[in-house]
Amino acid sequence: MAKTHVTMRVNGAEVEGLVEPRTLLVHFIRENLQMTGTHIGCDTTHCGACTVDLNGMSVKSCTVLAVQAEGAEISTIEGMANADGTLSALQEGFRMMHGLQCGFCTPGMIVRAHRLLQENTSPTEEEIRFGIAGNLCRCTGYQNIVRAIQYAAAKINGVEFQEAAE
Amino acid sequence: MIPGQFQYYRPATTAEAIGLMAKLGDDARPLAGGHSLIPMMKLRLATPEHLVDLHGIASLKGIRREGDRIVIGAMTTQHDLLASDEIAKMLPILHETSLLIADPQVRYMGTIGGNVANGDPGNDMPALMMTLGATYHLEGQGGVRQVPAAEFYQGAYFTALEPGEILTAIAVPTPAANHGYAYEKLKRKIGDYATAAAAVVLTMSGGKVATCSIGLTNLSETALLADEAAKAVIGTSLDDASLKRAAAAAEAIMSPAGDGRGSPEYRKYVGGIMVIRALQHAAARAK
Ligand SMILES: Cc1cc2nc3c(=O)[nH]c(=O)nc-3n(C[C@H](O)[C@H](O)[C@H](O)COP(=O)(O)OP(=O)(O)OC[C@H]3O[C@@H](n4cnc5c(N)ncnc54)[C@H](O)[C@@H]3O)c2cc1C
Numbered sequence: 001m002a003k004t005h006v007t008m009r010v011n012g013a014e015v016e017g018l019v020e021p022r023t024l025l026v027h028f029i030r031e032n033l034q035m036t037g038t039h040i041g042c043d044t045t046h047c048g049a050c051t052v053d054l055n056g057m058s059v060k061s062c063t064v065l066a067v068q069a070e071g072a073e074i075s076t077i078e079g080m081a082n083a084d085g086t087l088s089a090l091q092e093g094f095r096m097m098h099g100l101q102c103g104f105c106t107p108g109m110i111v112r113a114h115r116l117l118q119e120n121t122s123p124t125e126e127e128i129r130f131g132i133a134g135n136l137c138r139c140t141g142y143q144n145i146v147r148a149i150q151y152a153a154a155k156i157n158g159v160e161f162q163e164a165a166e
Numbered sequence: 167m168i169p170g171q172f173q174y175y176r177p178a179t180t181a182e183a184i185g186l187m188a189k190l191g192d193d194a195r196p197l198a199g200g201h202s203l204i205p206m207m208k209l210r211l212a213t214p215e216h217l218v219d220l221h222g223i224a225s226l227k228g229i230r231r232e233g234d235r236i237v238i239g240a241m242t243t244q245h246d247l248l249a250s251d252e253i254a255k256m257l258p259i260l261h262e263t264s265l266l267i268a269d270p271q272v273r274y275m276g277t278i279g280g281n282v283a284n285g286d287p288g289n290d291m292p293a294l295m296m297t298l299g300a301t302y303h304l305e306g307q308g309g310v311r312q313v314p315a316a317e318f319y320q321g322a323y324f325t326a327l328e329p330g331e332i333l334t335a336i337a338v339p340t341p342a343a344n345h346g347y348a349y350e351k352l353k354r355k356i357g358d359y360a361t362a363a364a365a366v367v368l369t370m371s372g373g374k375v376a377t378c379s380i381g382l383t384n385l386s387e388t389a390l391l392a393d394e395a396a397k398a399v400i401g402t403s404l405d406d407a408s409l410k411r412a413a414a415a416a417e418a419i420m421s422p423a424g425d426g427r428g429s430p431e432y433r434k435y436v437g438g439i440m441v442i443r444a445l446q447h448a449a450a451r452a453k
């Protein structure tokens with residue numbers, strides 16, 4: 001099958017490659033670009049481990065063809081840290097609030113939460129839970145993931161993180 | 167899992183897409199958000215040789231008022247529908263239903279055109295479009311056709327779309343300003359297809375139901391309009407006896423498959439309950 005030339009921007013850098021039309025975006029990112037932070041969990045559009053940010057949308061990259069991302073602006077977990085290399089508010093939140101155990105879902109969670117906080121800078125707990133409904137975690141029970149996102153929202157808004165009373 | 171091999175095309179205009187579909191023949195399929203098609207291709211349940219990506223066609227996107235109708239471009243995503251103030255105001259049931267579809271990631275990609283053209287009885291938009299009396303605009307080399315949603319669905323994955331045709335837009339008559347509405351969907355978990363769901367749009371007058379239409383999702387090979395159930399409540403105040411008659415009339419036309427979501431008997435039973443809840447909820451919202 002003839003290969004197609006694709007060009008896109010990934011974490012701010014121009015990248016290109018030759019792919020078959022059937023190549024999935026997640027494979028292009030992991031194999032062609034050798035960026036393995038984006039995980040493949042279910043491969044069936046359910047778990048969200050493969051979530052990347054594509055033109056301002058959170059998408060499951062196991063269900064997007066690389067050719068569909070031609071010309072797109074993409075961010076992956078590798079692009080989430082601050083420009084100076086320090087942890088972003090979200091990364092810090094996951095660290096401080098123990099938002100991960102095995103860590104398999106974490107790249108997708110952080111990339112998704114990044115977009116959620118772009119669209120809604122002060123989400124309620126319910127909005128956070130609804131907003132990450134496309135990301136499954138088998139370890140944490142979500143409680144600490146929600147706290148991690150609340151921590152990040154507070155930090156971004158310049159207020160002190162306060163846990164809601166039980 | 168990756169799909170089988172195919173050739174990929176990205177036309178810039180509807181005319182170009184239709185030309186390609188005609189030239190490539192039966193083995194070509196339009197690609198919209200890909201969130202039904204790509205999973206099916208991974209499982210080899212679909213094996214198209216050519217994919218015509220509609221993403222680059224700007225005229226297929228967007229929401230506009232045309233007289234007393236709202237016309238929605240086929241490539242408008244579920245996320246776009248949720249972001250639209252016009253939809254929230256004029257077609258609140260479409261907003262409500264979009265929120266009950268899948269999860270945020272899927273809603274960014276999945277389009278209304280793909281949802282209604284897919285022909286999967288589990289999709290939520292077909293029953294809603296039938297309930298709202300929507301019309302689909304289909305375009306092929308033979309010209310443009312307008313097919314009512316209620317006449318579009320012929321069987322699971324069989325629709326009135328002819329080979330080579332593309333669905334370009336959906337026209338929805340604006341419901342009366344005082345209408346009540348509800349989409350009640352029973353699902354096992356967030357992001358799941360319906361075990362059973364019912365759409366209701368009605369108007370009330372003097373405490374009685376004046377007009378009513380009811381649609382059903384995932385309770386047969388296709389979405390259904392429950393006309394007899396709607397008739398059973400017109401002129402009533404939705405008292406218990408009328409609600410029970412409506413549920414029974416709706417259950418009479420259901421023939422759900424038995425699957426992981428439940429046995430046919432269970433799904434019919436909860437289908438009736440969805441009808442009752444949707445009627446009550448819609449009546450409470452009617453002005
Ligand atoms: C995890 C998950 C959960 C989901 N849950 C739900 C749910 O609860 N309810 C629900 O309704 N849906 C659900 N979906 C399906 C989702 O909403 C799909 O996005 C939608 O059904 C199809 O839209 P699409 O734009 O992705 O179409 P595609 O997958 O691109 O296309 C679907 C089919 O329609 C055809 N087609 C697409 N556009 C056109 C057009 N303009 N003209 C002619 N033919 C066309 C294609 O050729 C293909 O055969 C779910 C999907 C996933 C992955």
Ligand code: FES
Nearest residue numbers: 041042043048062
């Ligand atoms: S790997 Fe893509 S959703 Fe699970």
Ligand code: FES
Nearest residue numbers: 101103137138139
């Ligand atoms: S931390 Fe293990 S899956 Fe989420």
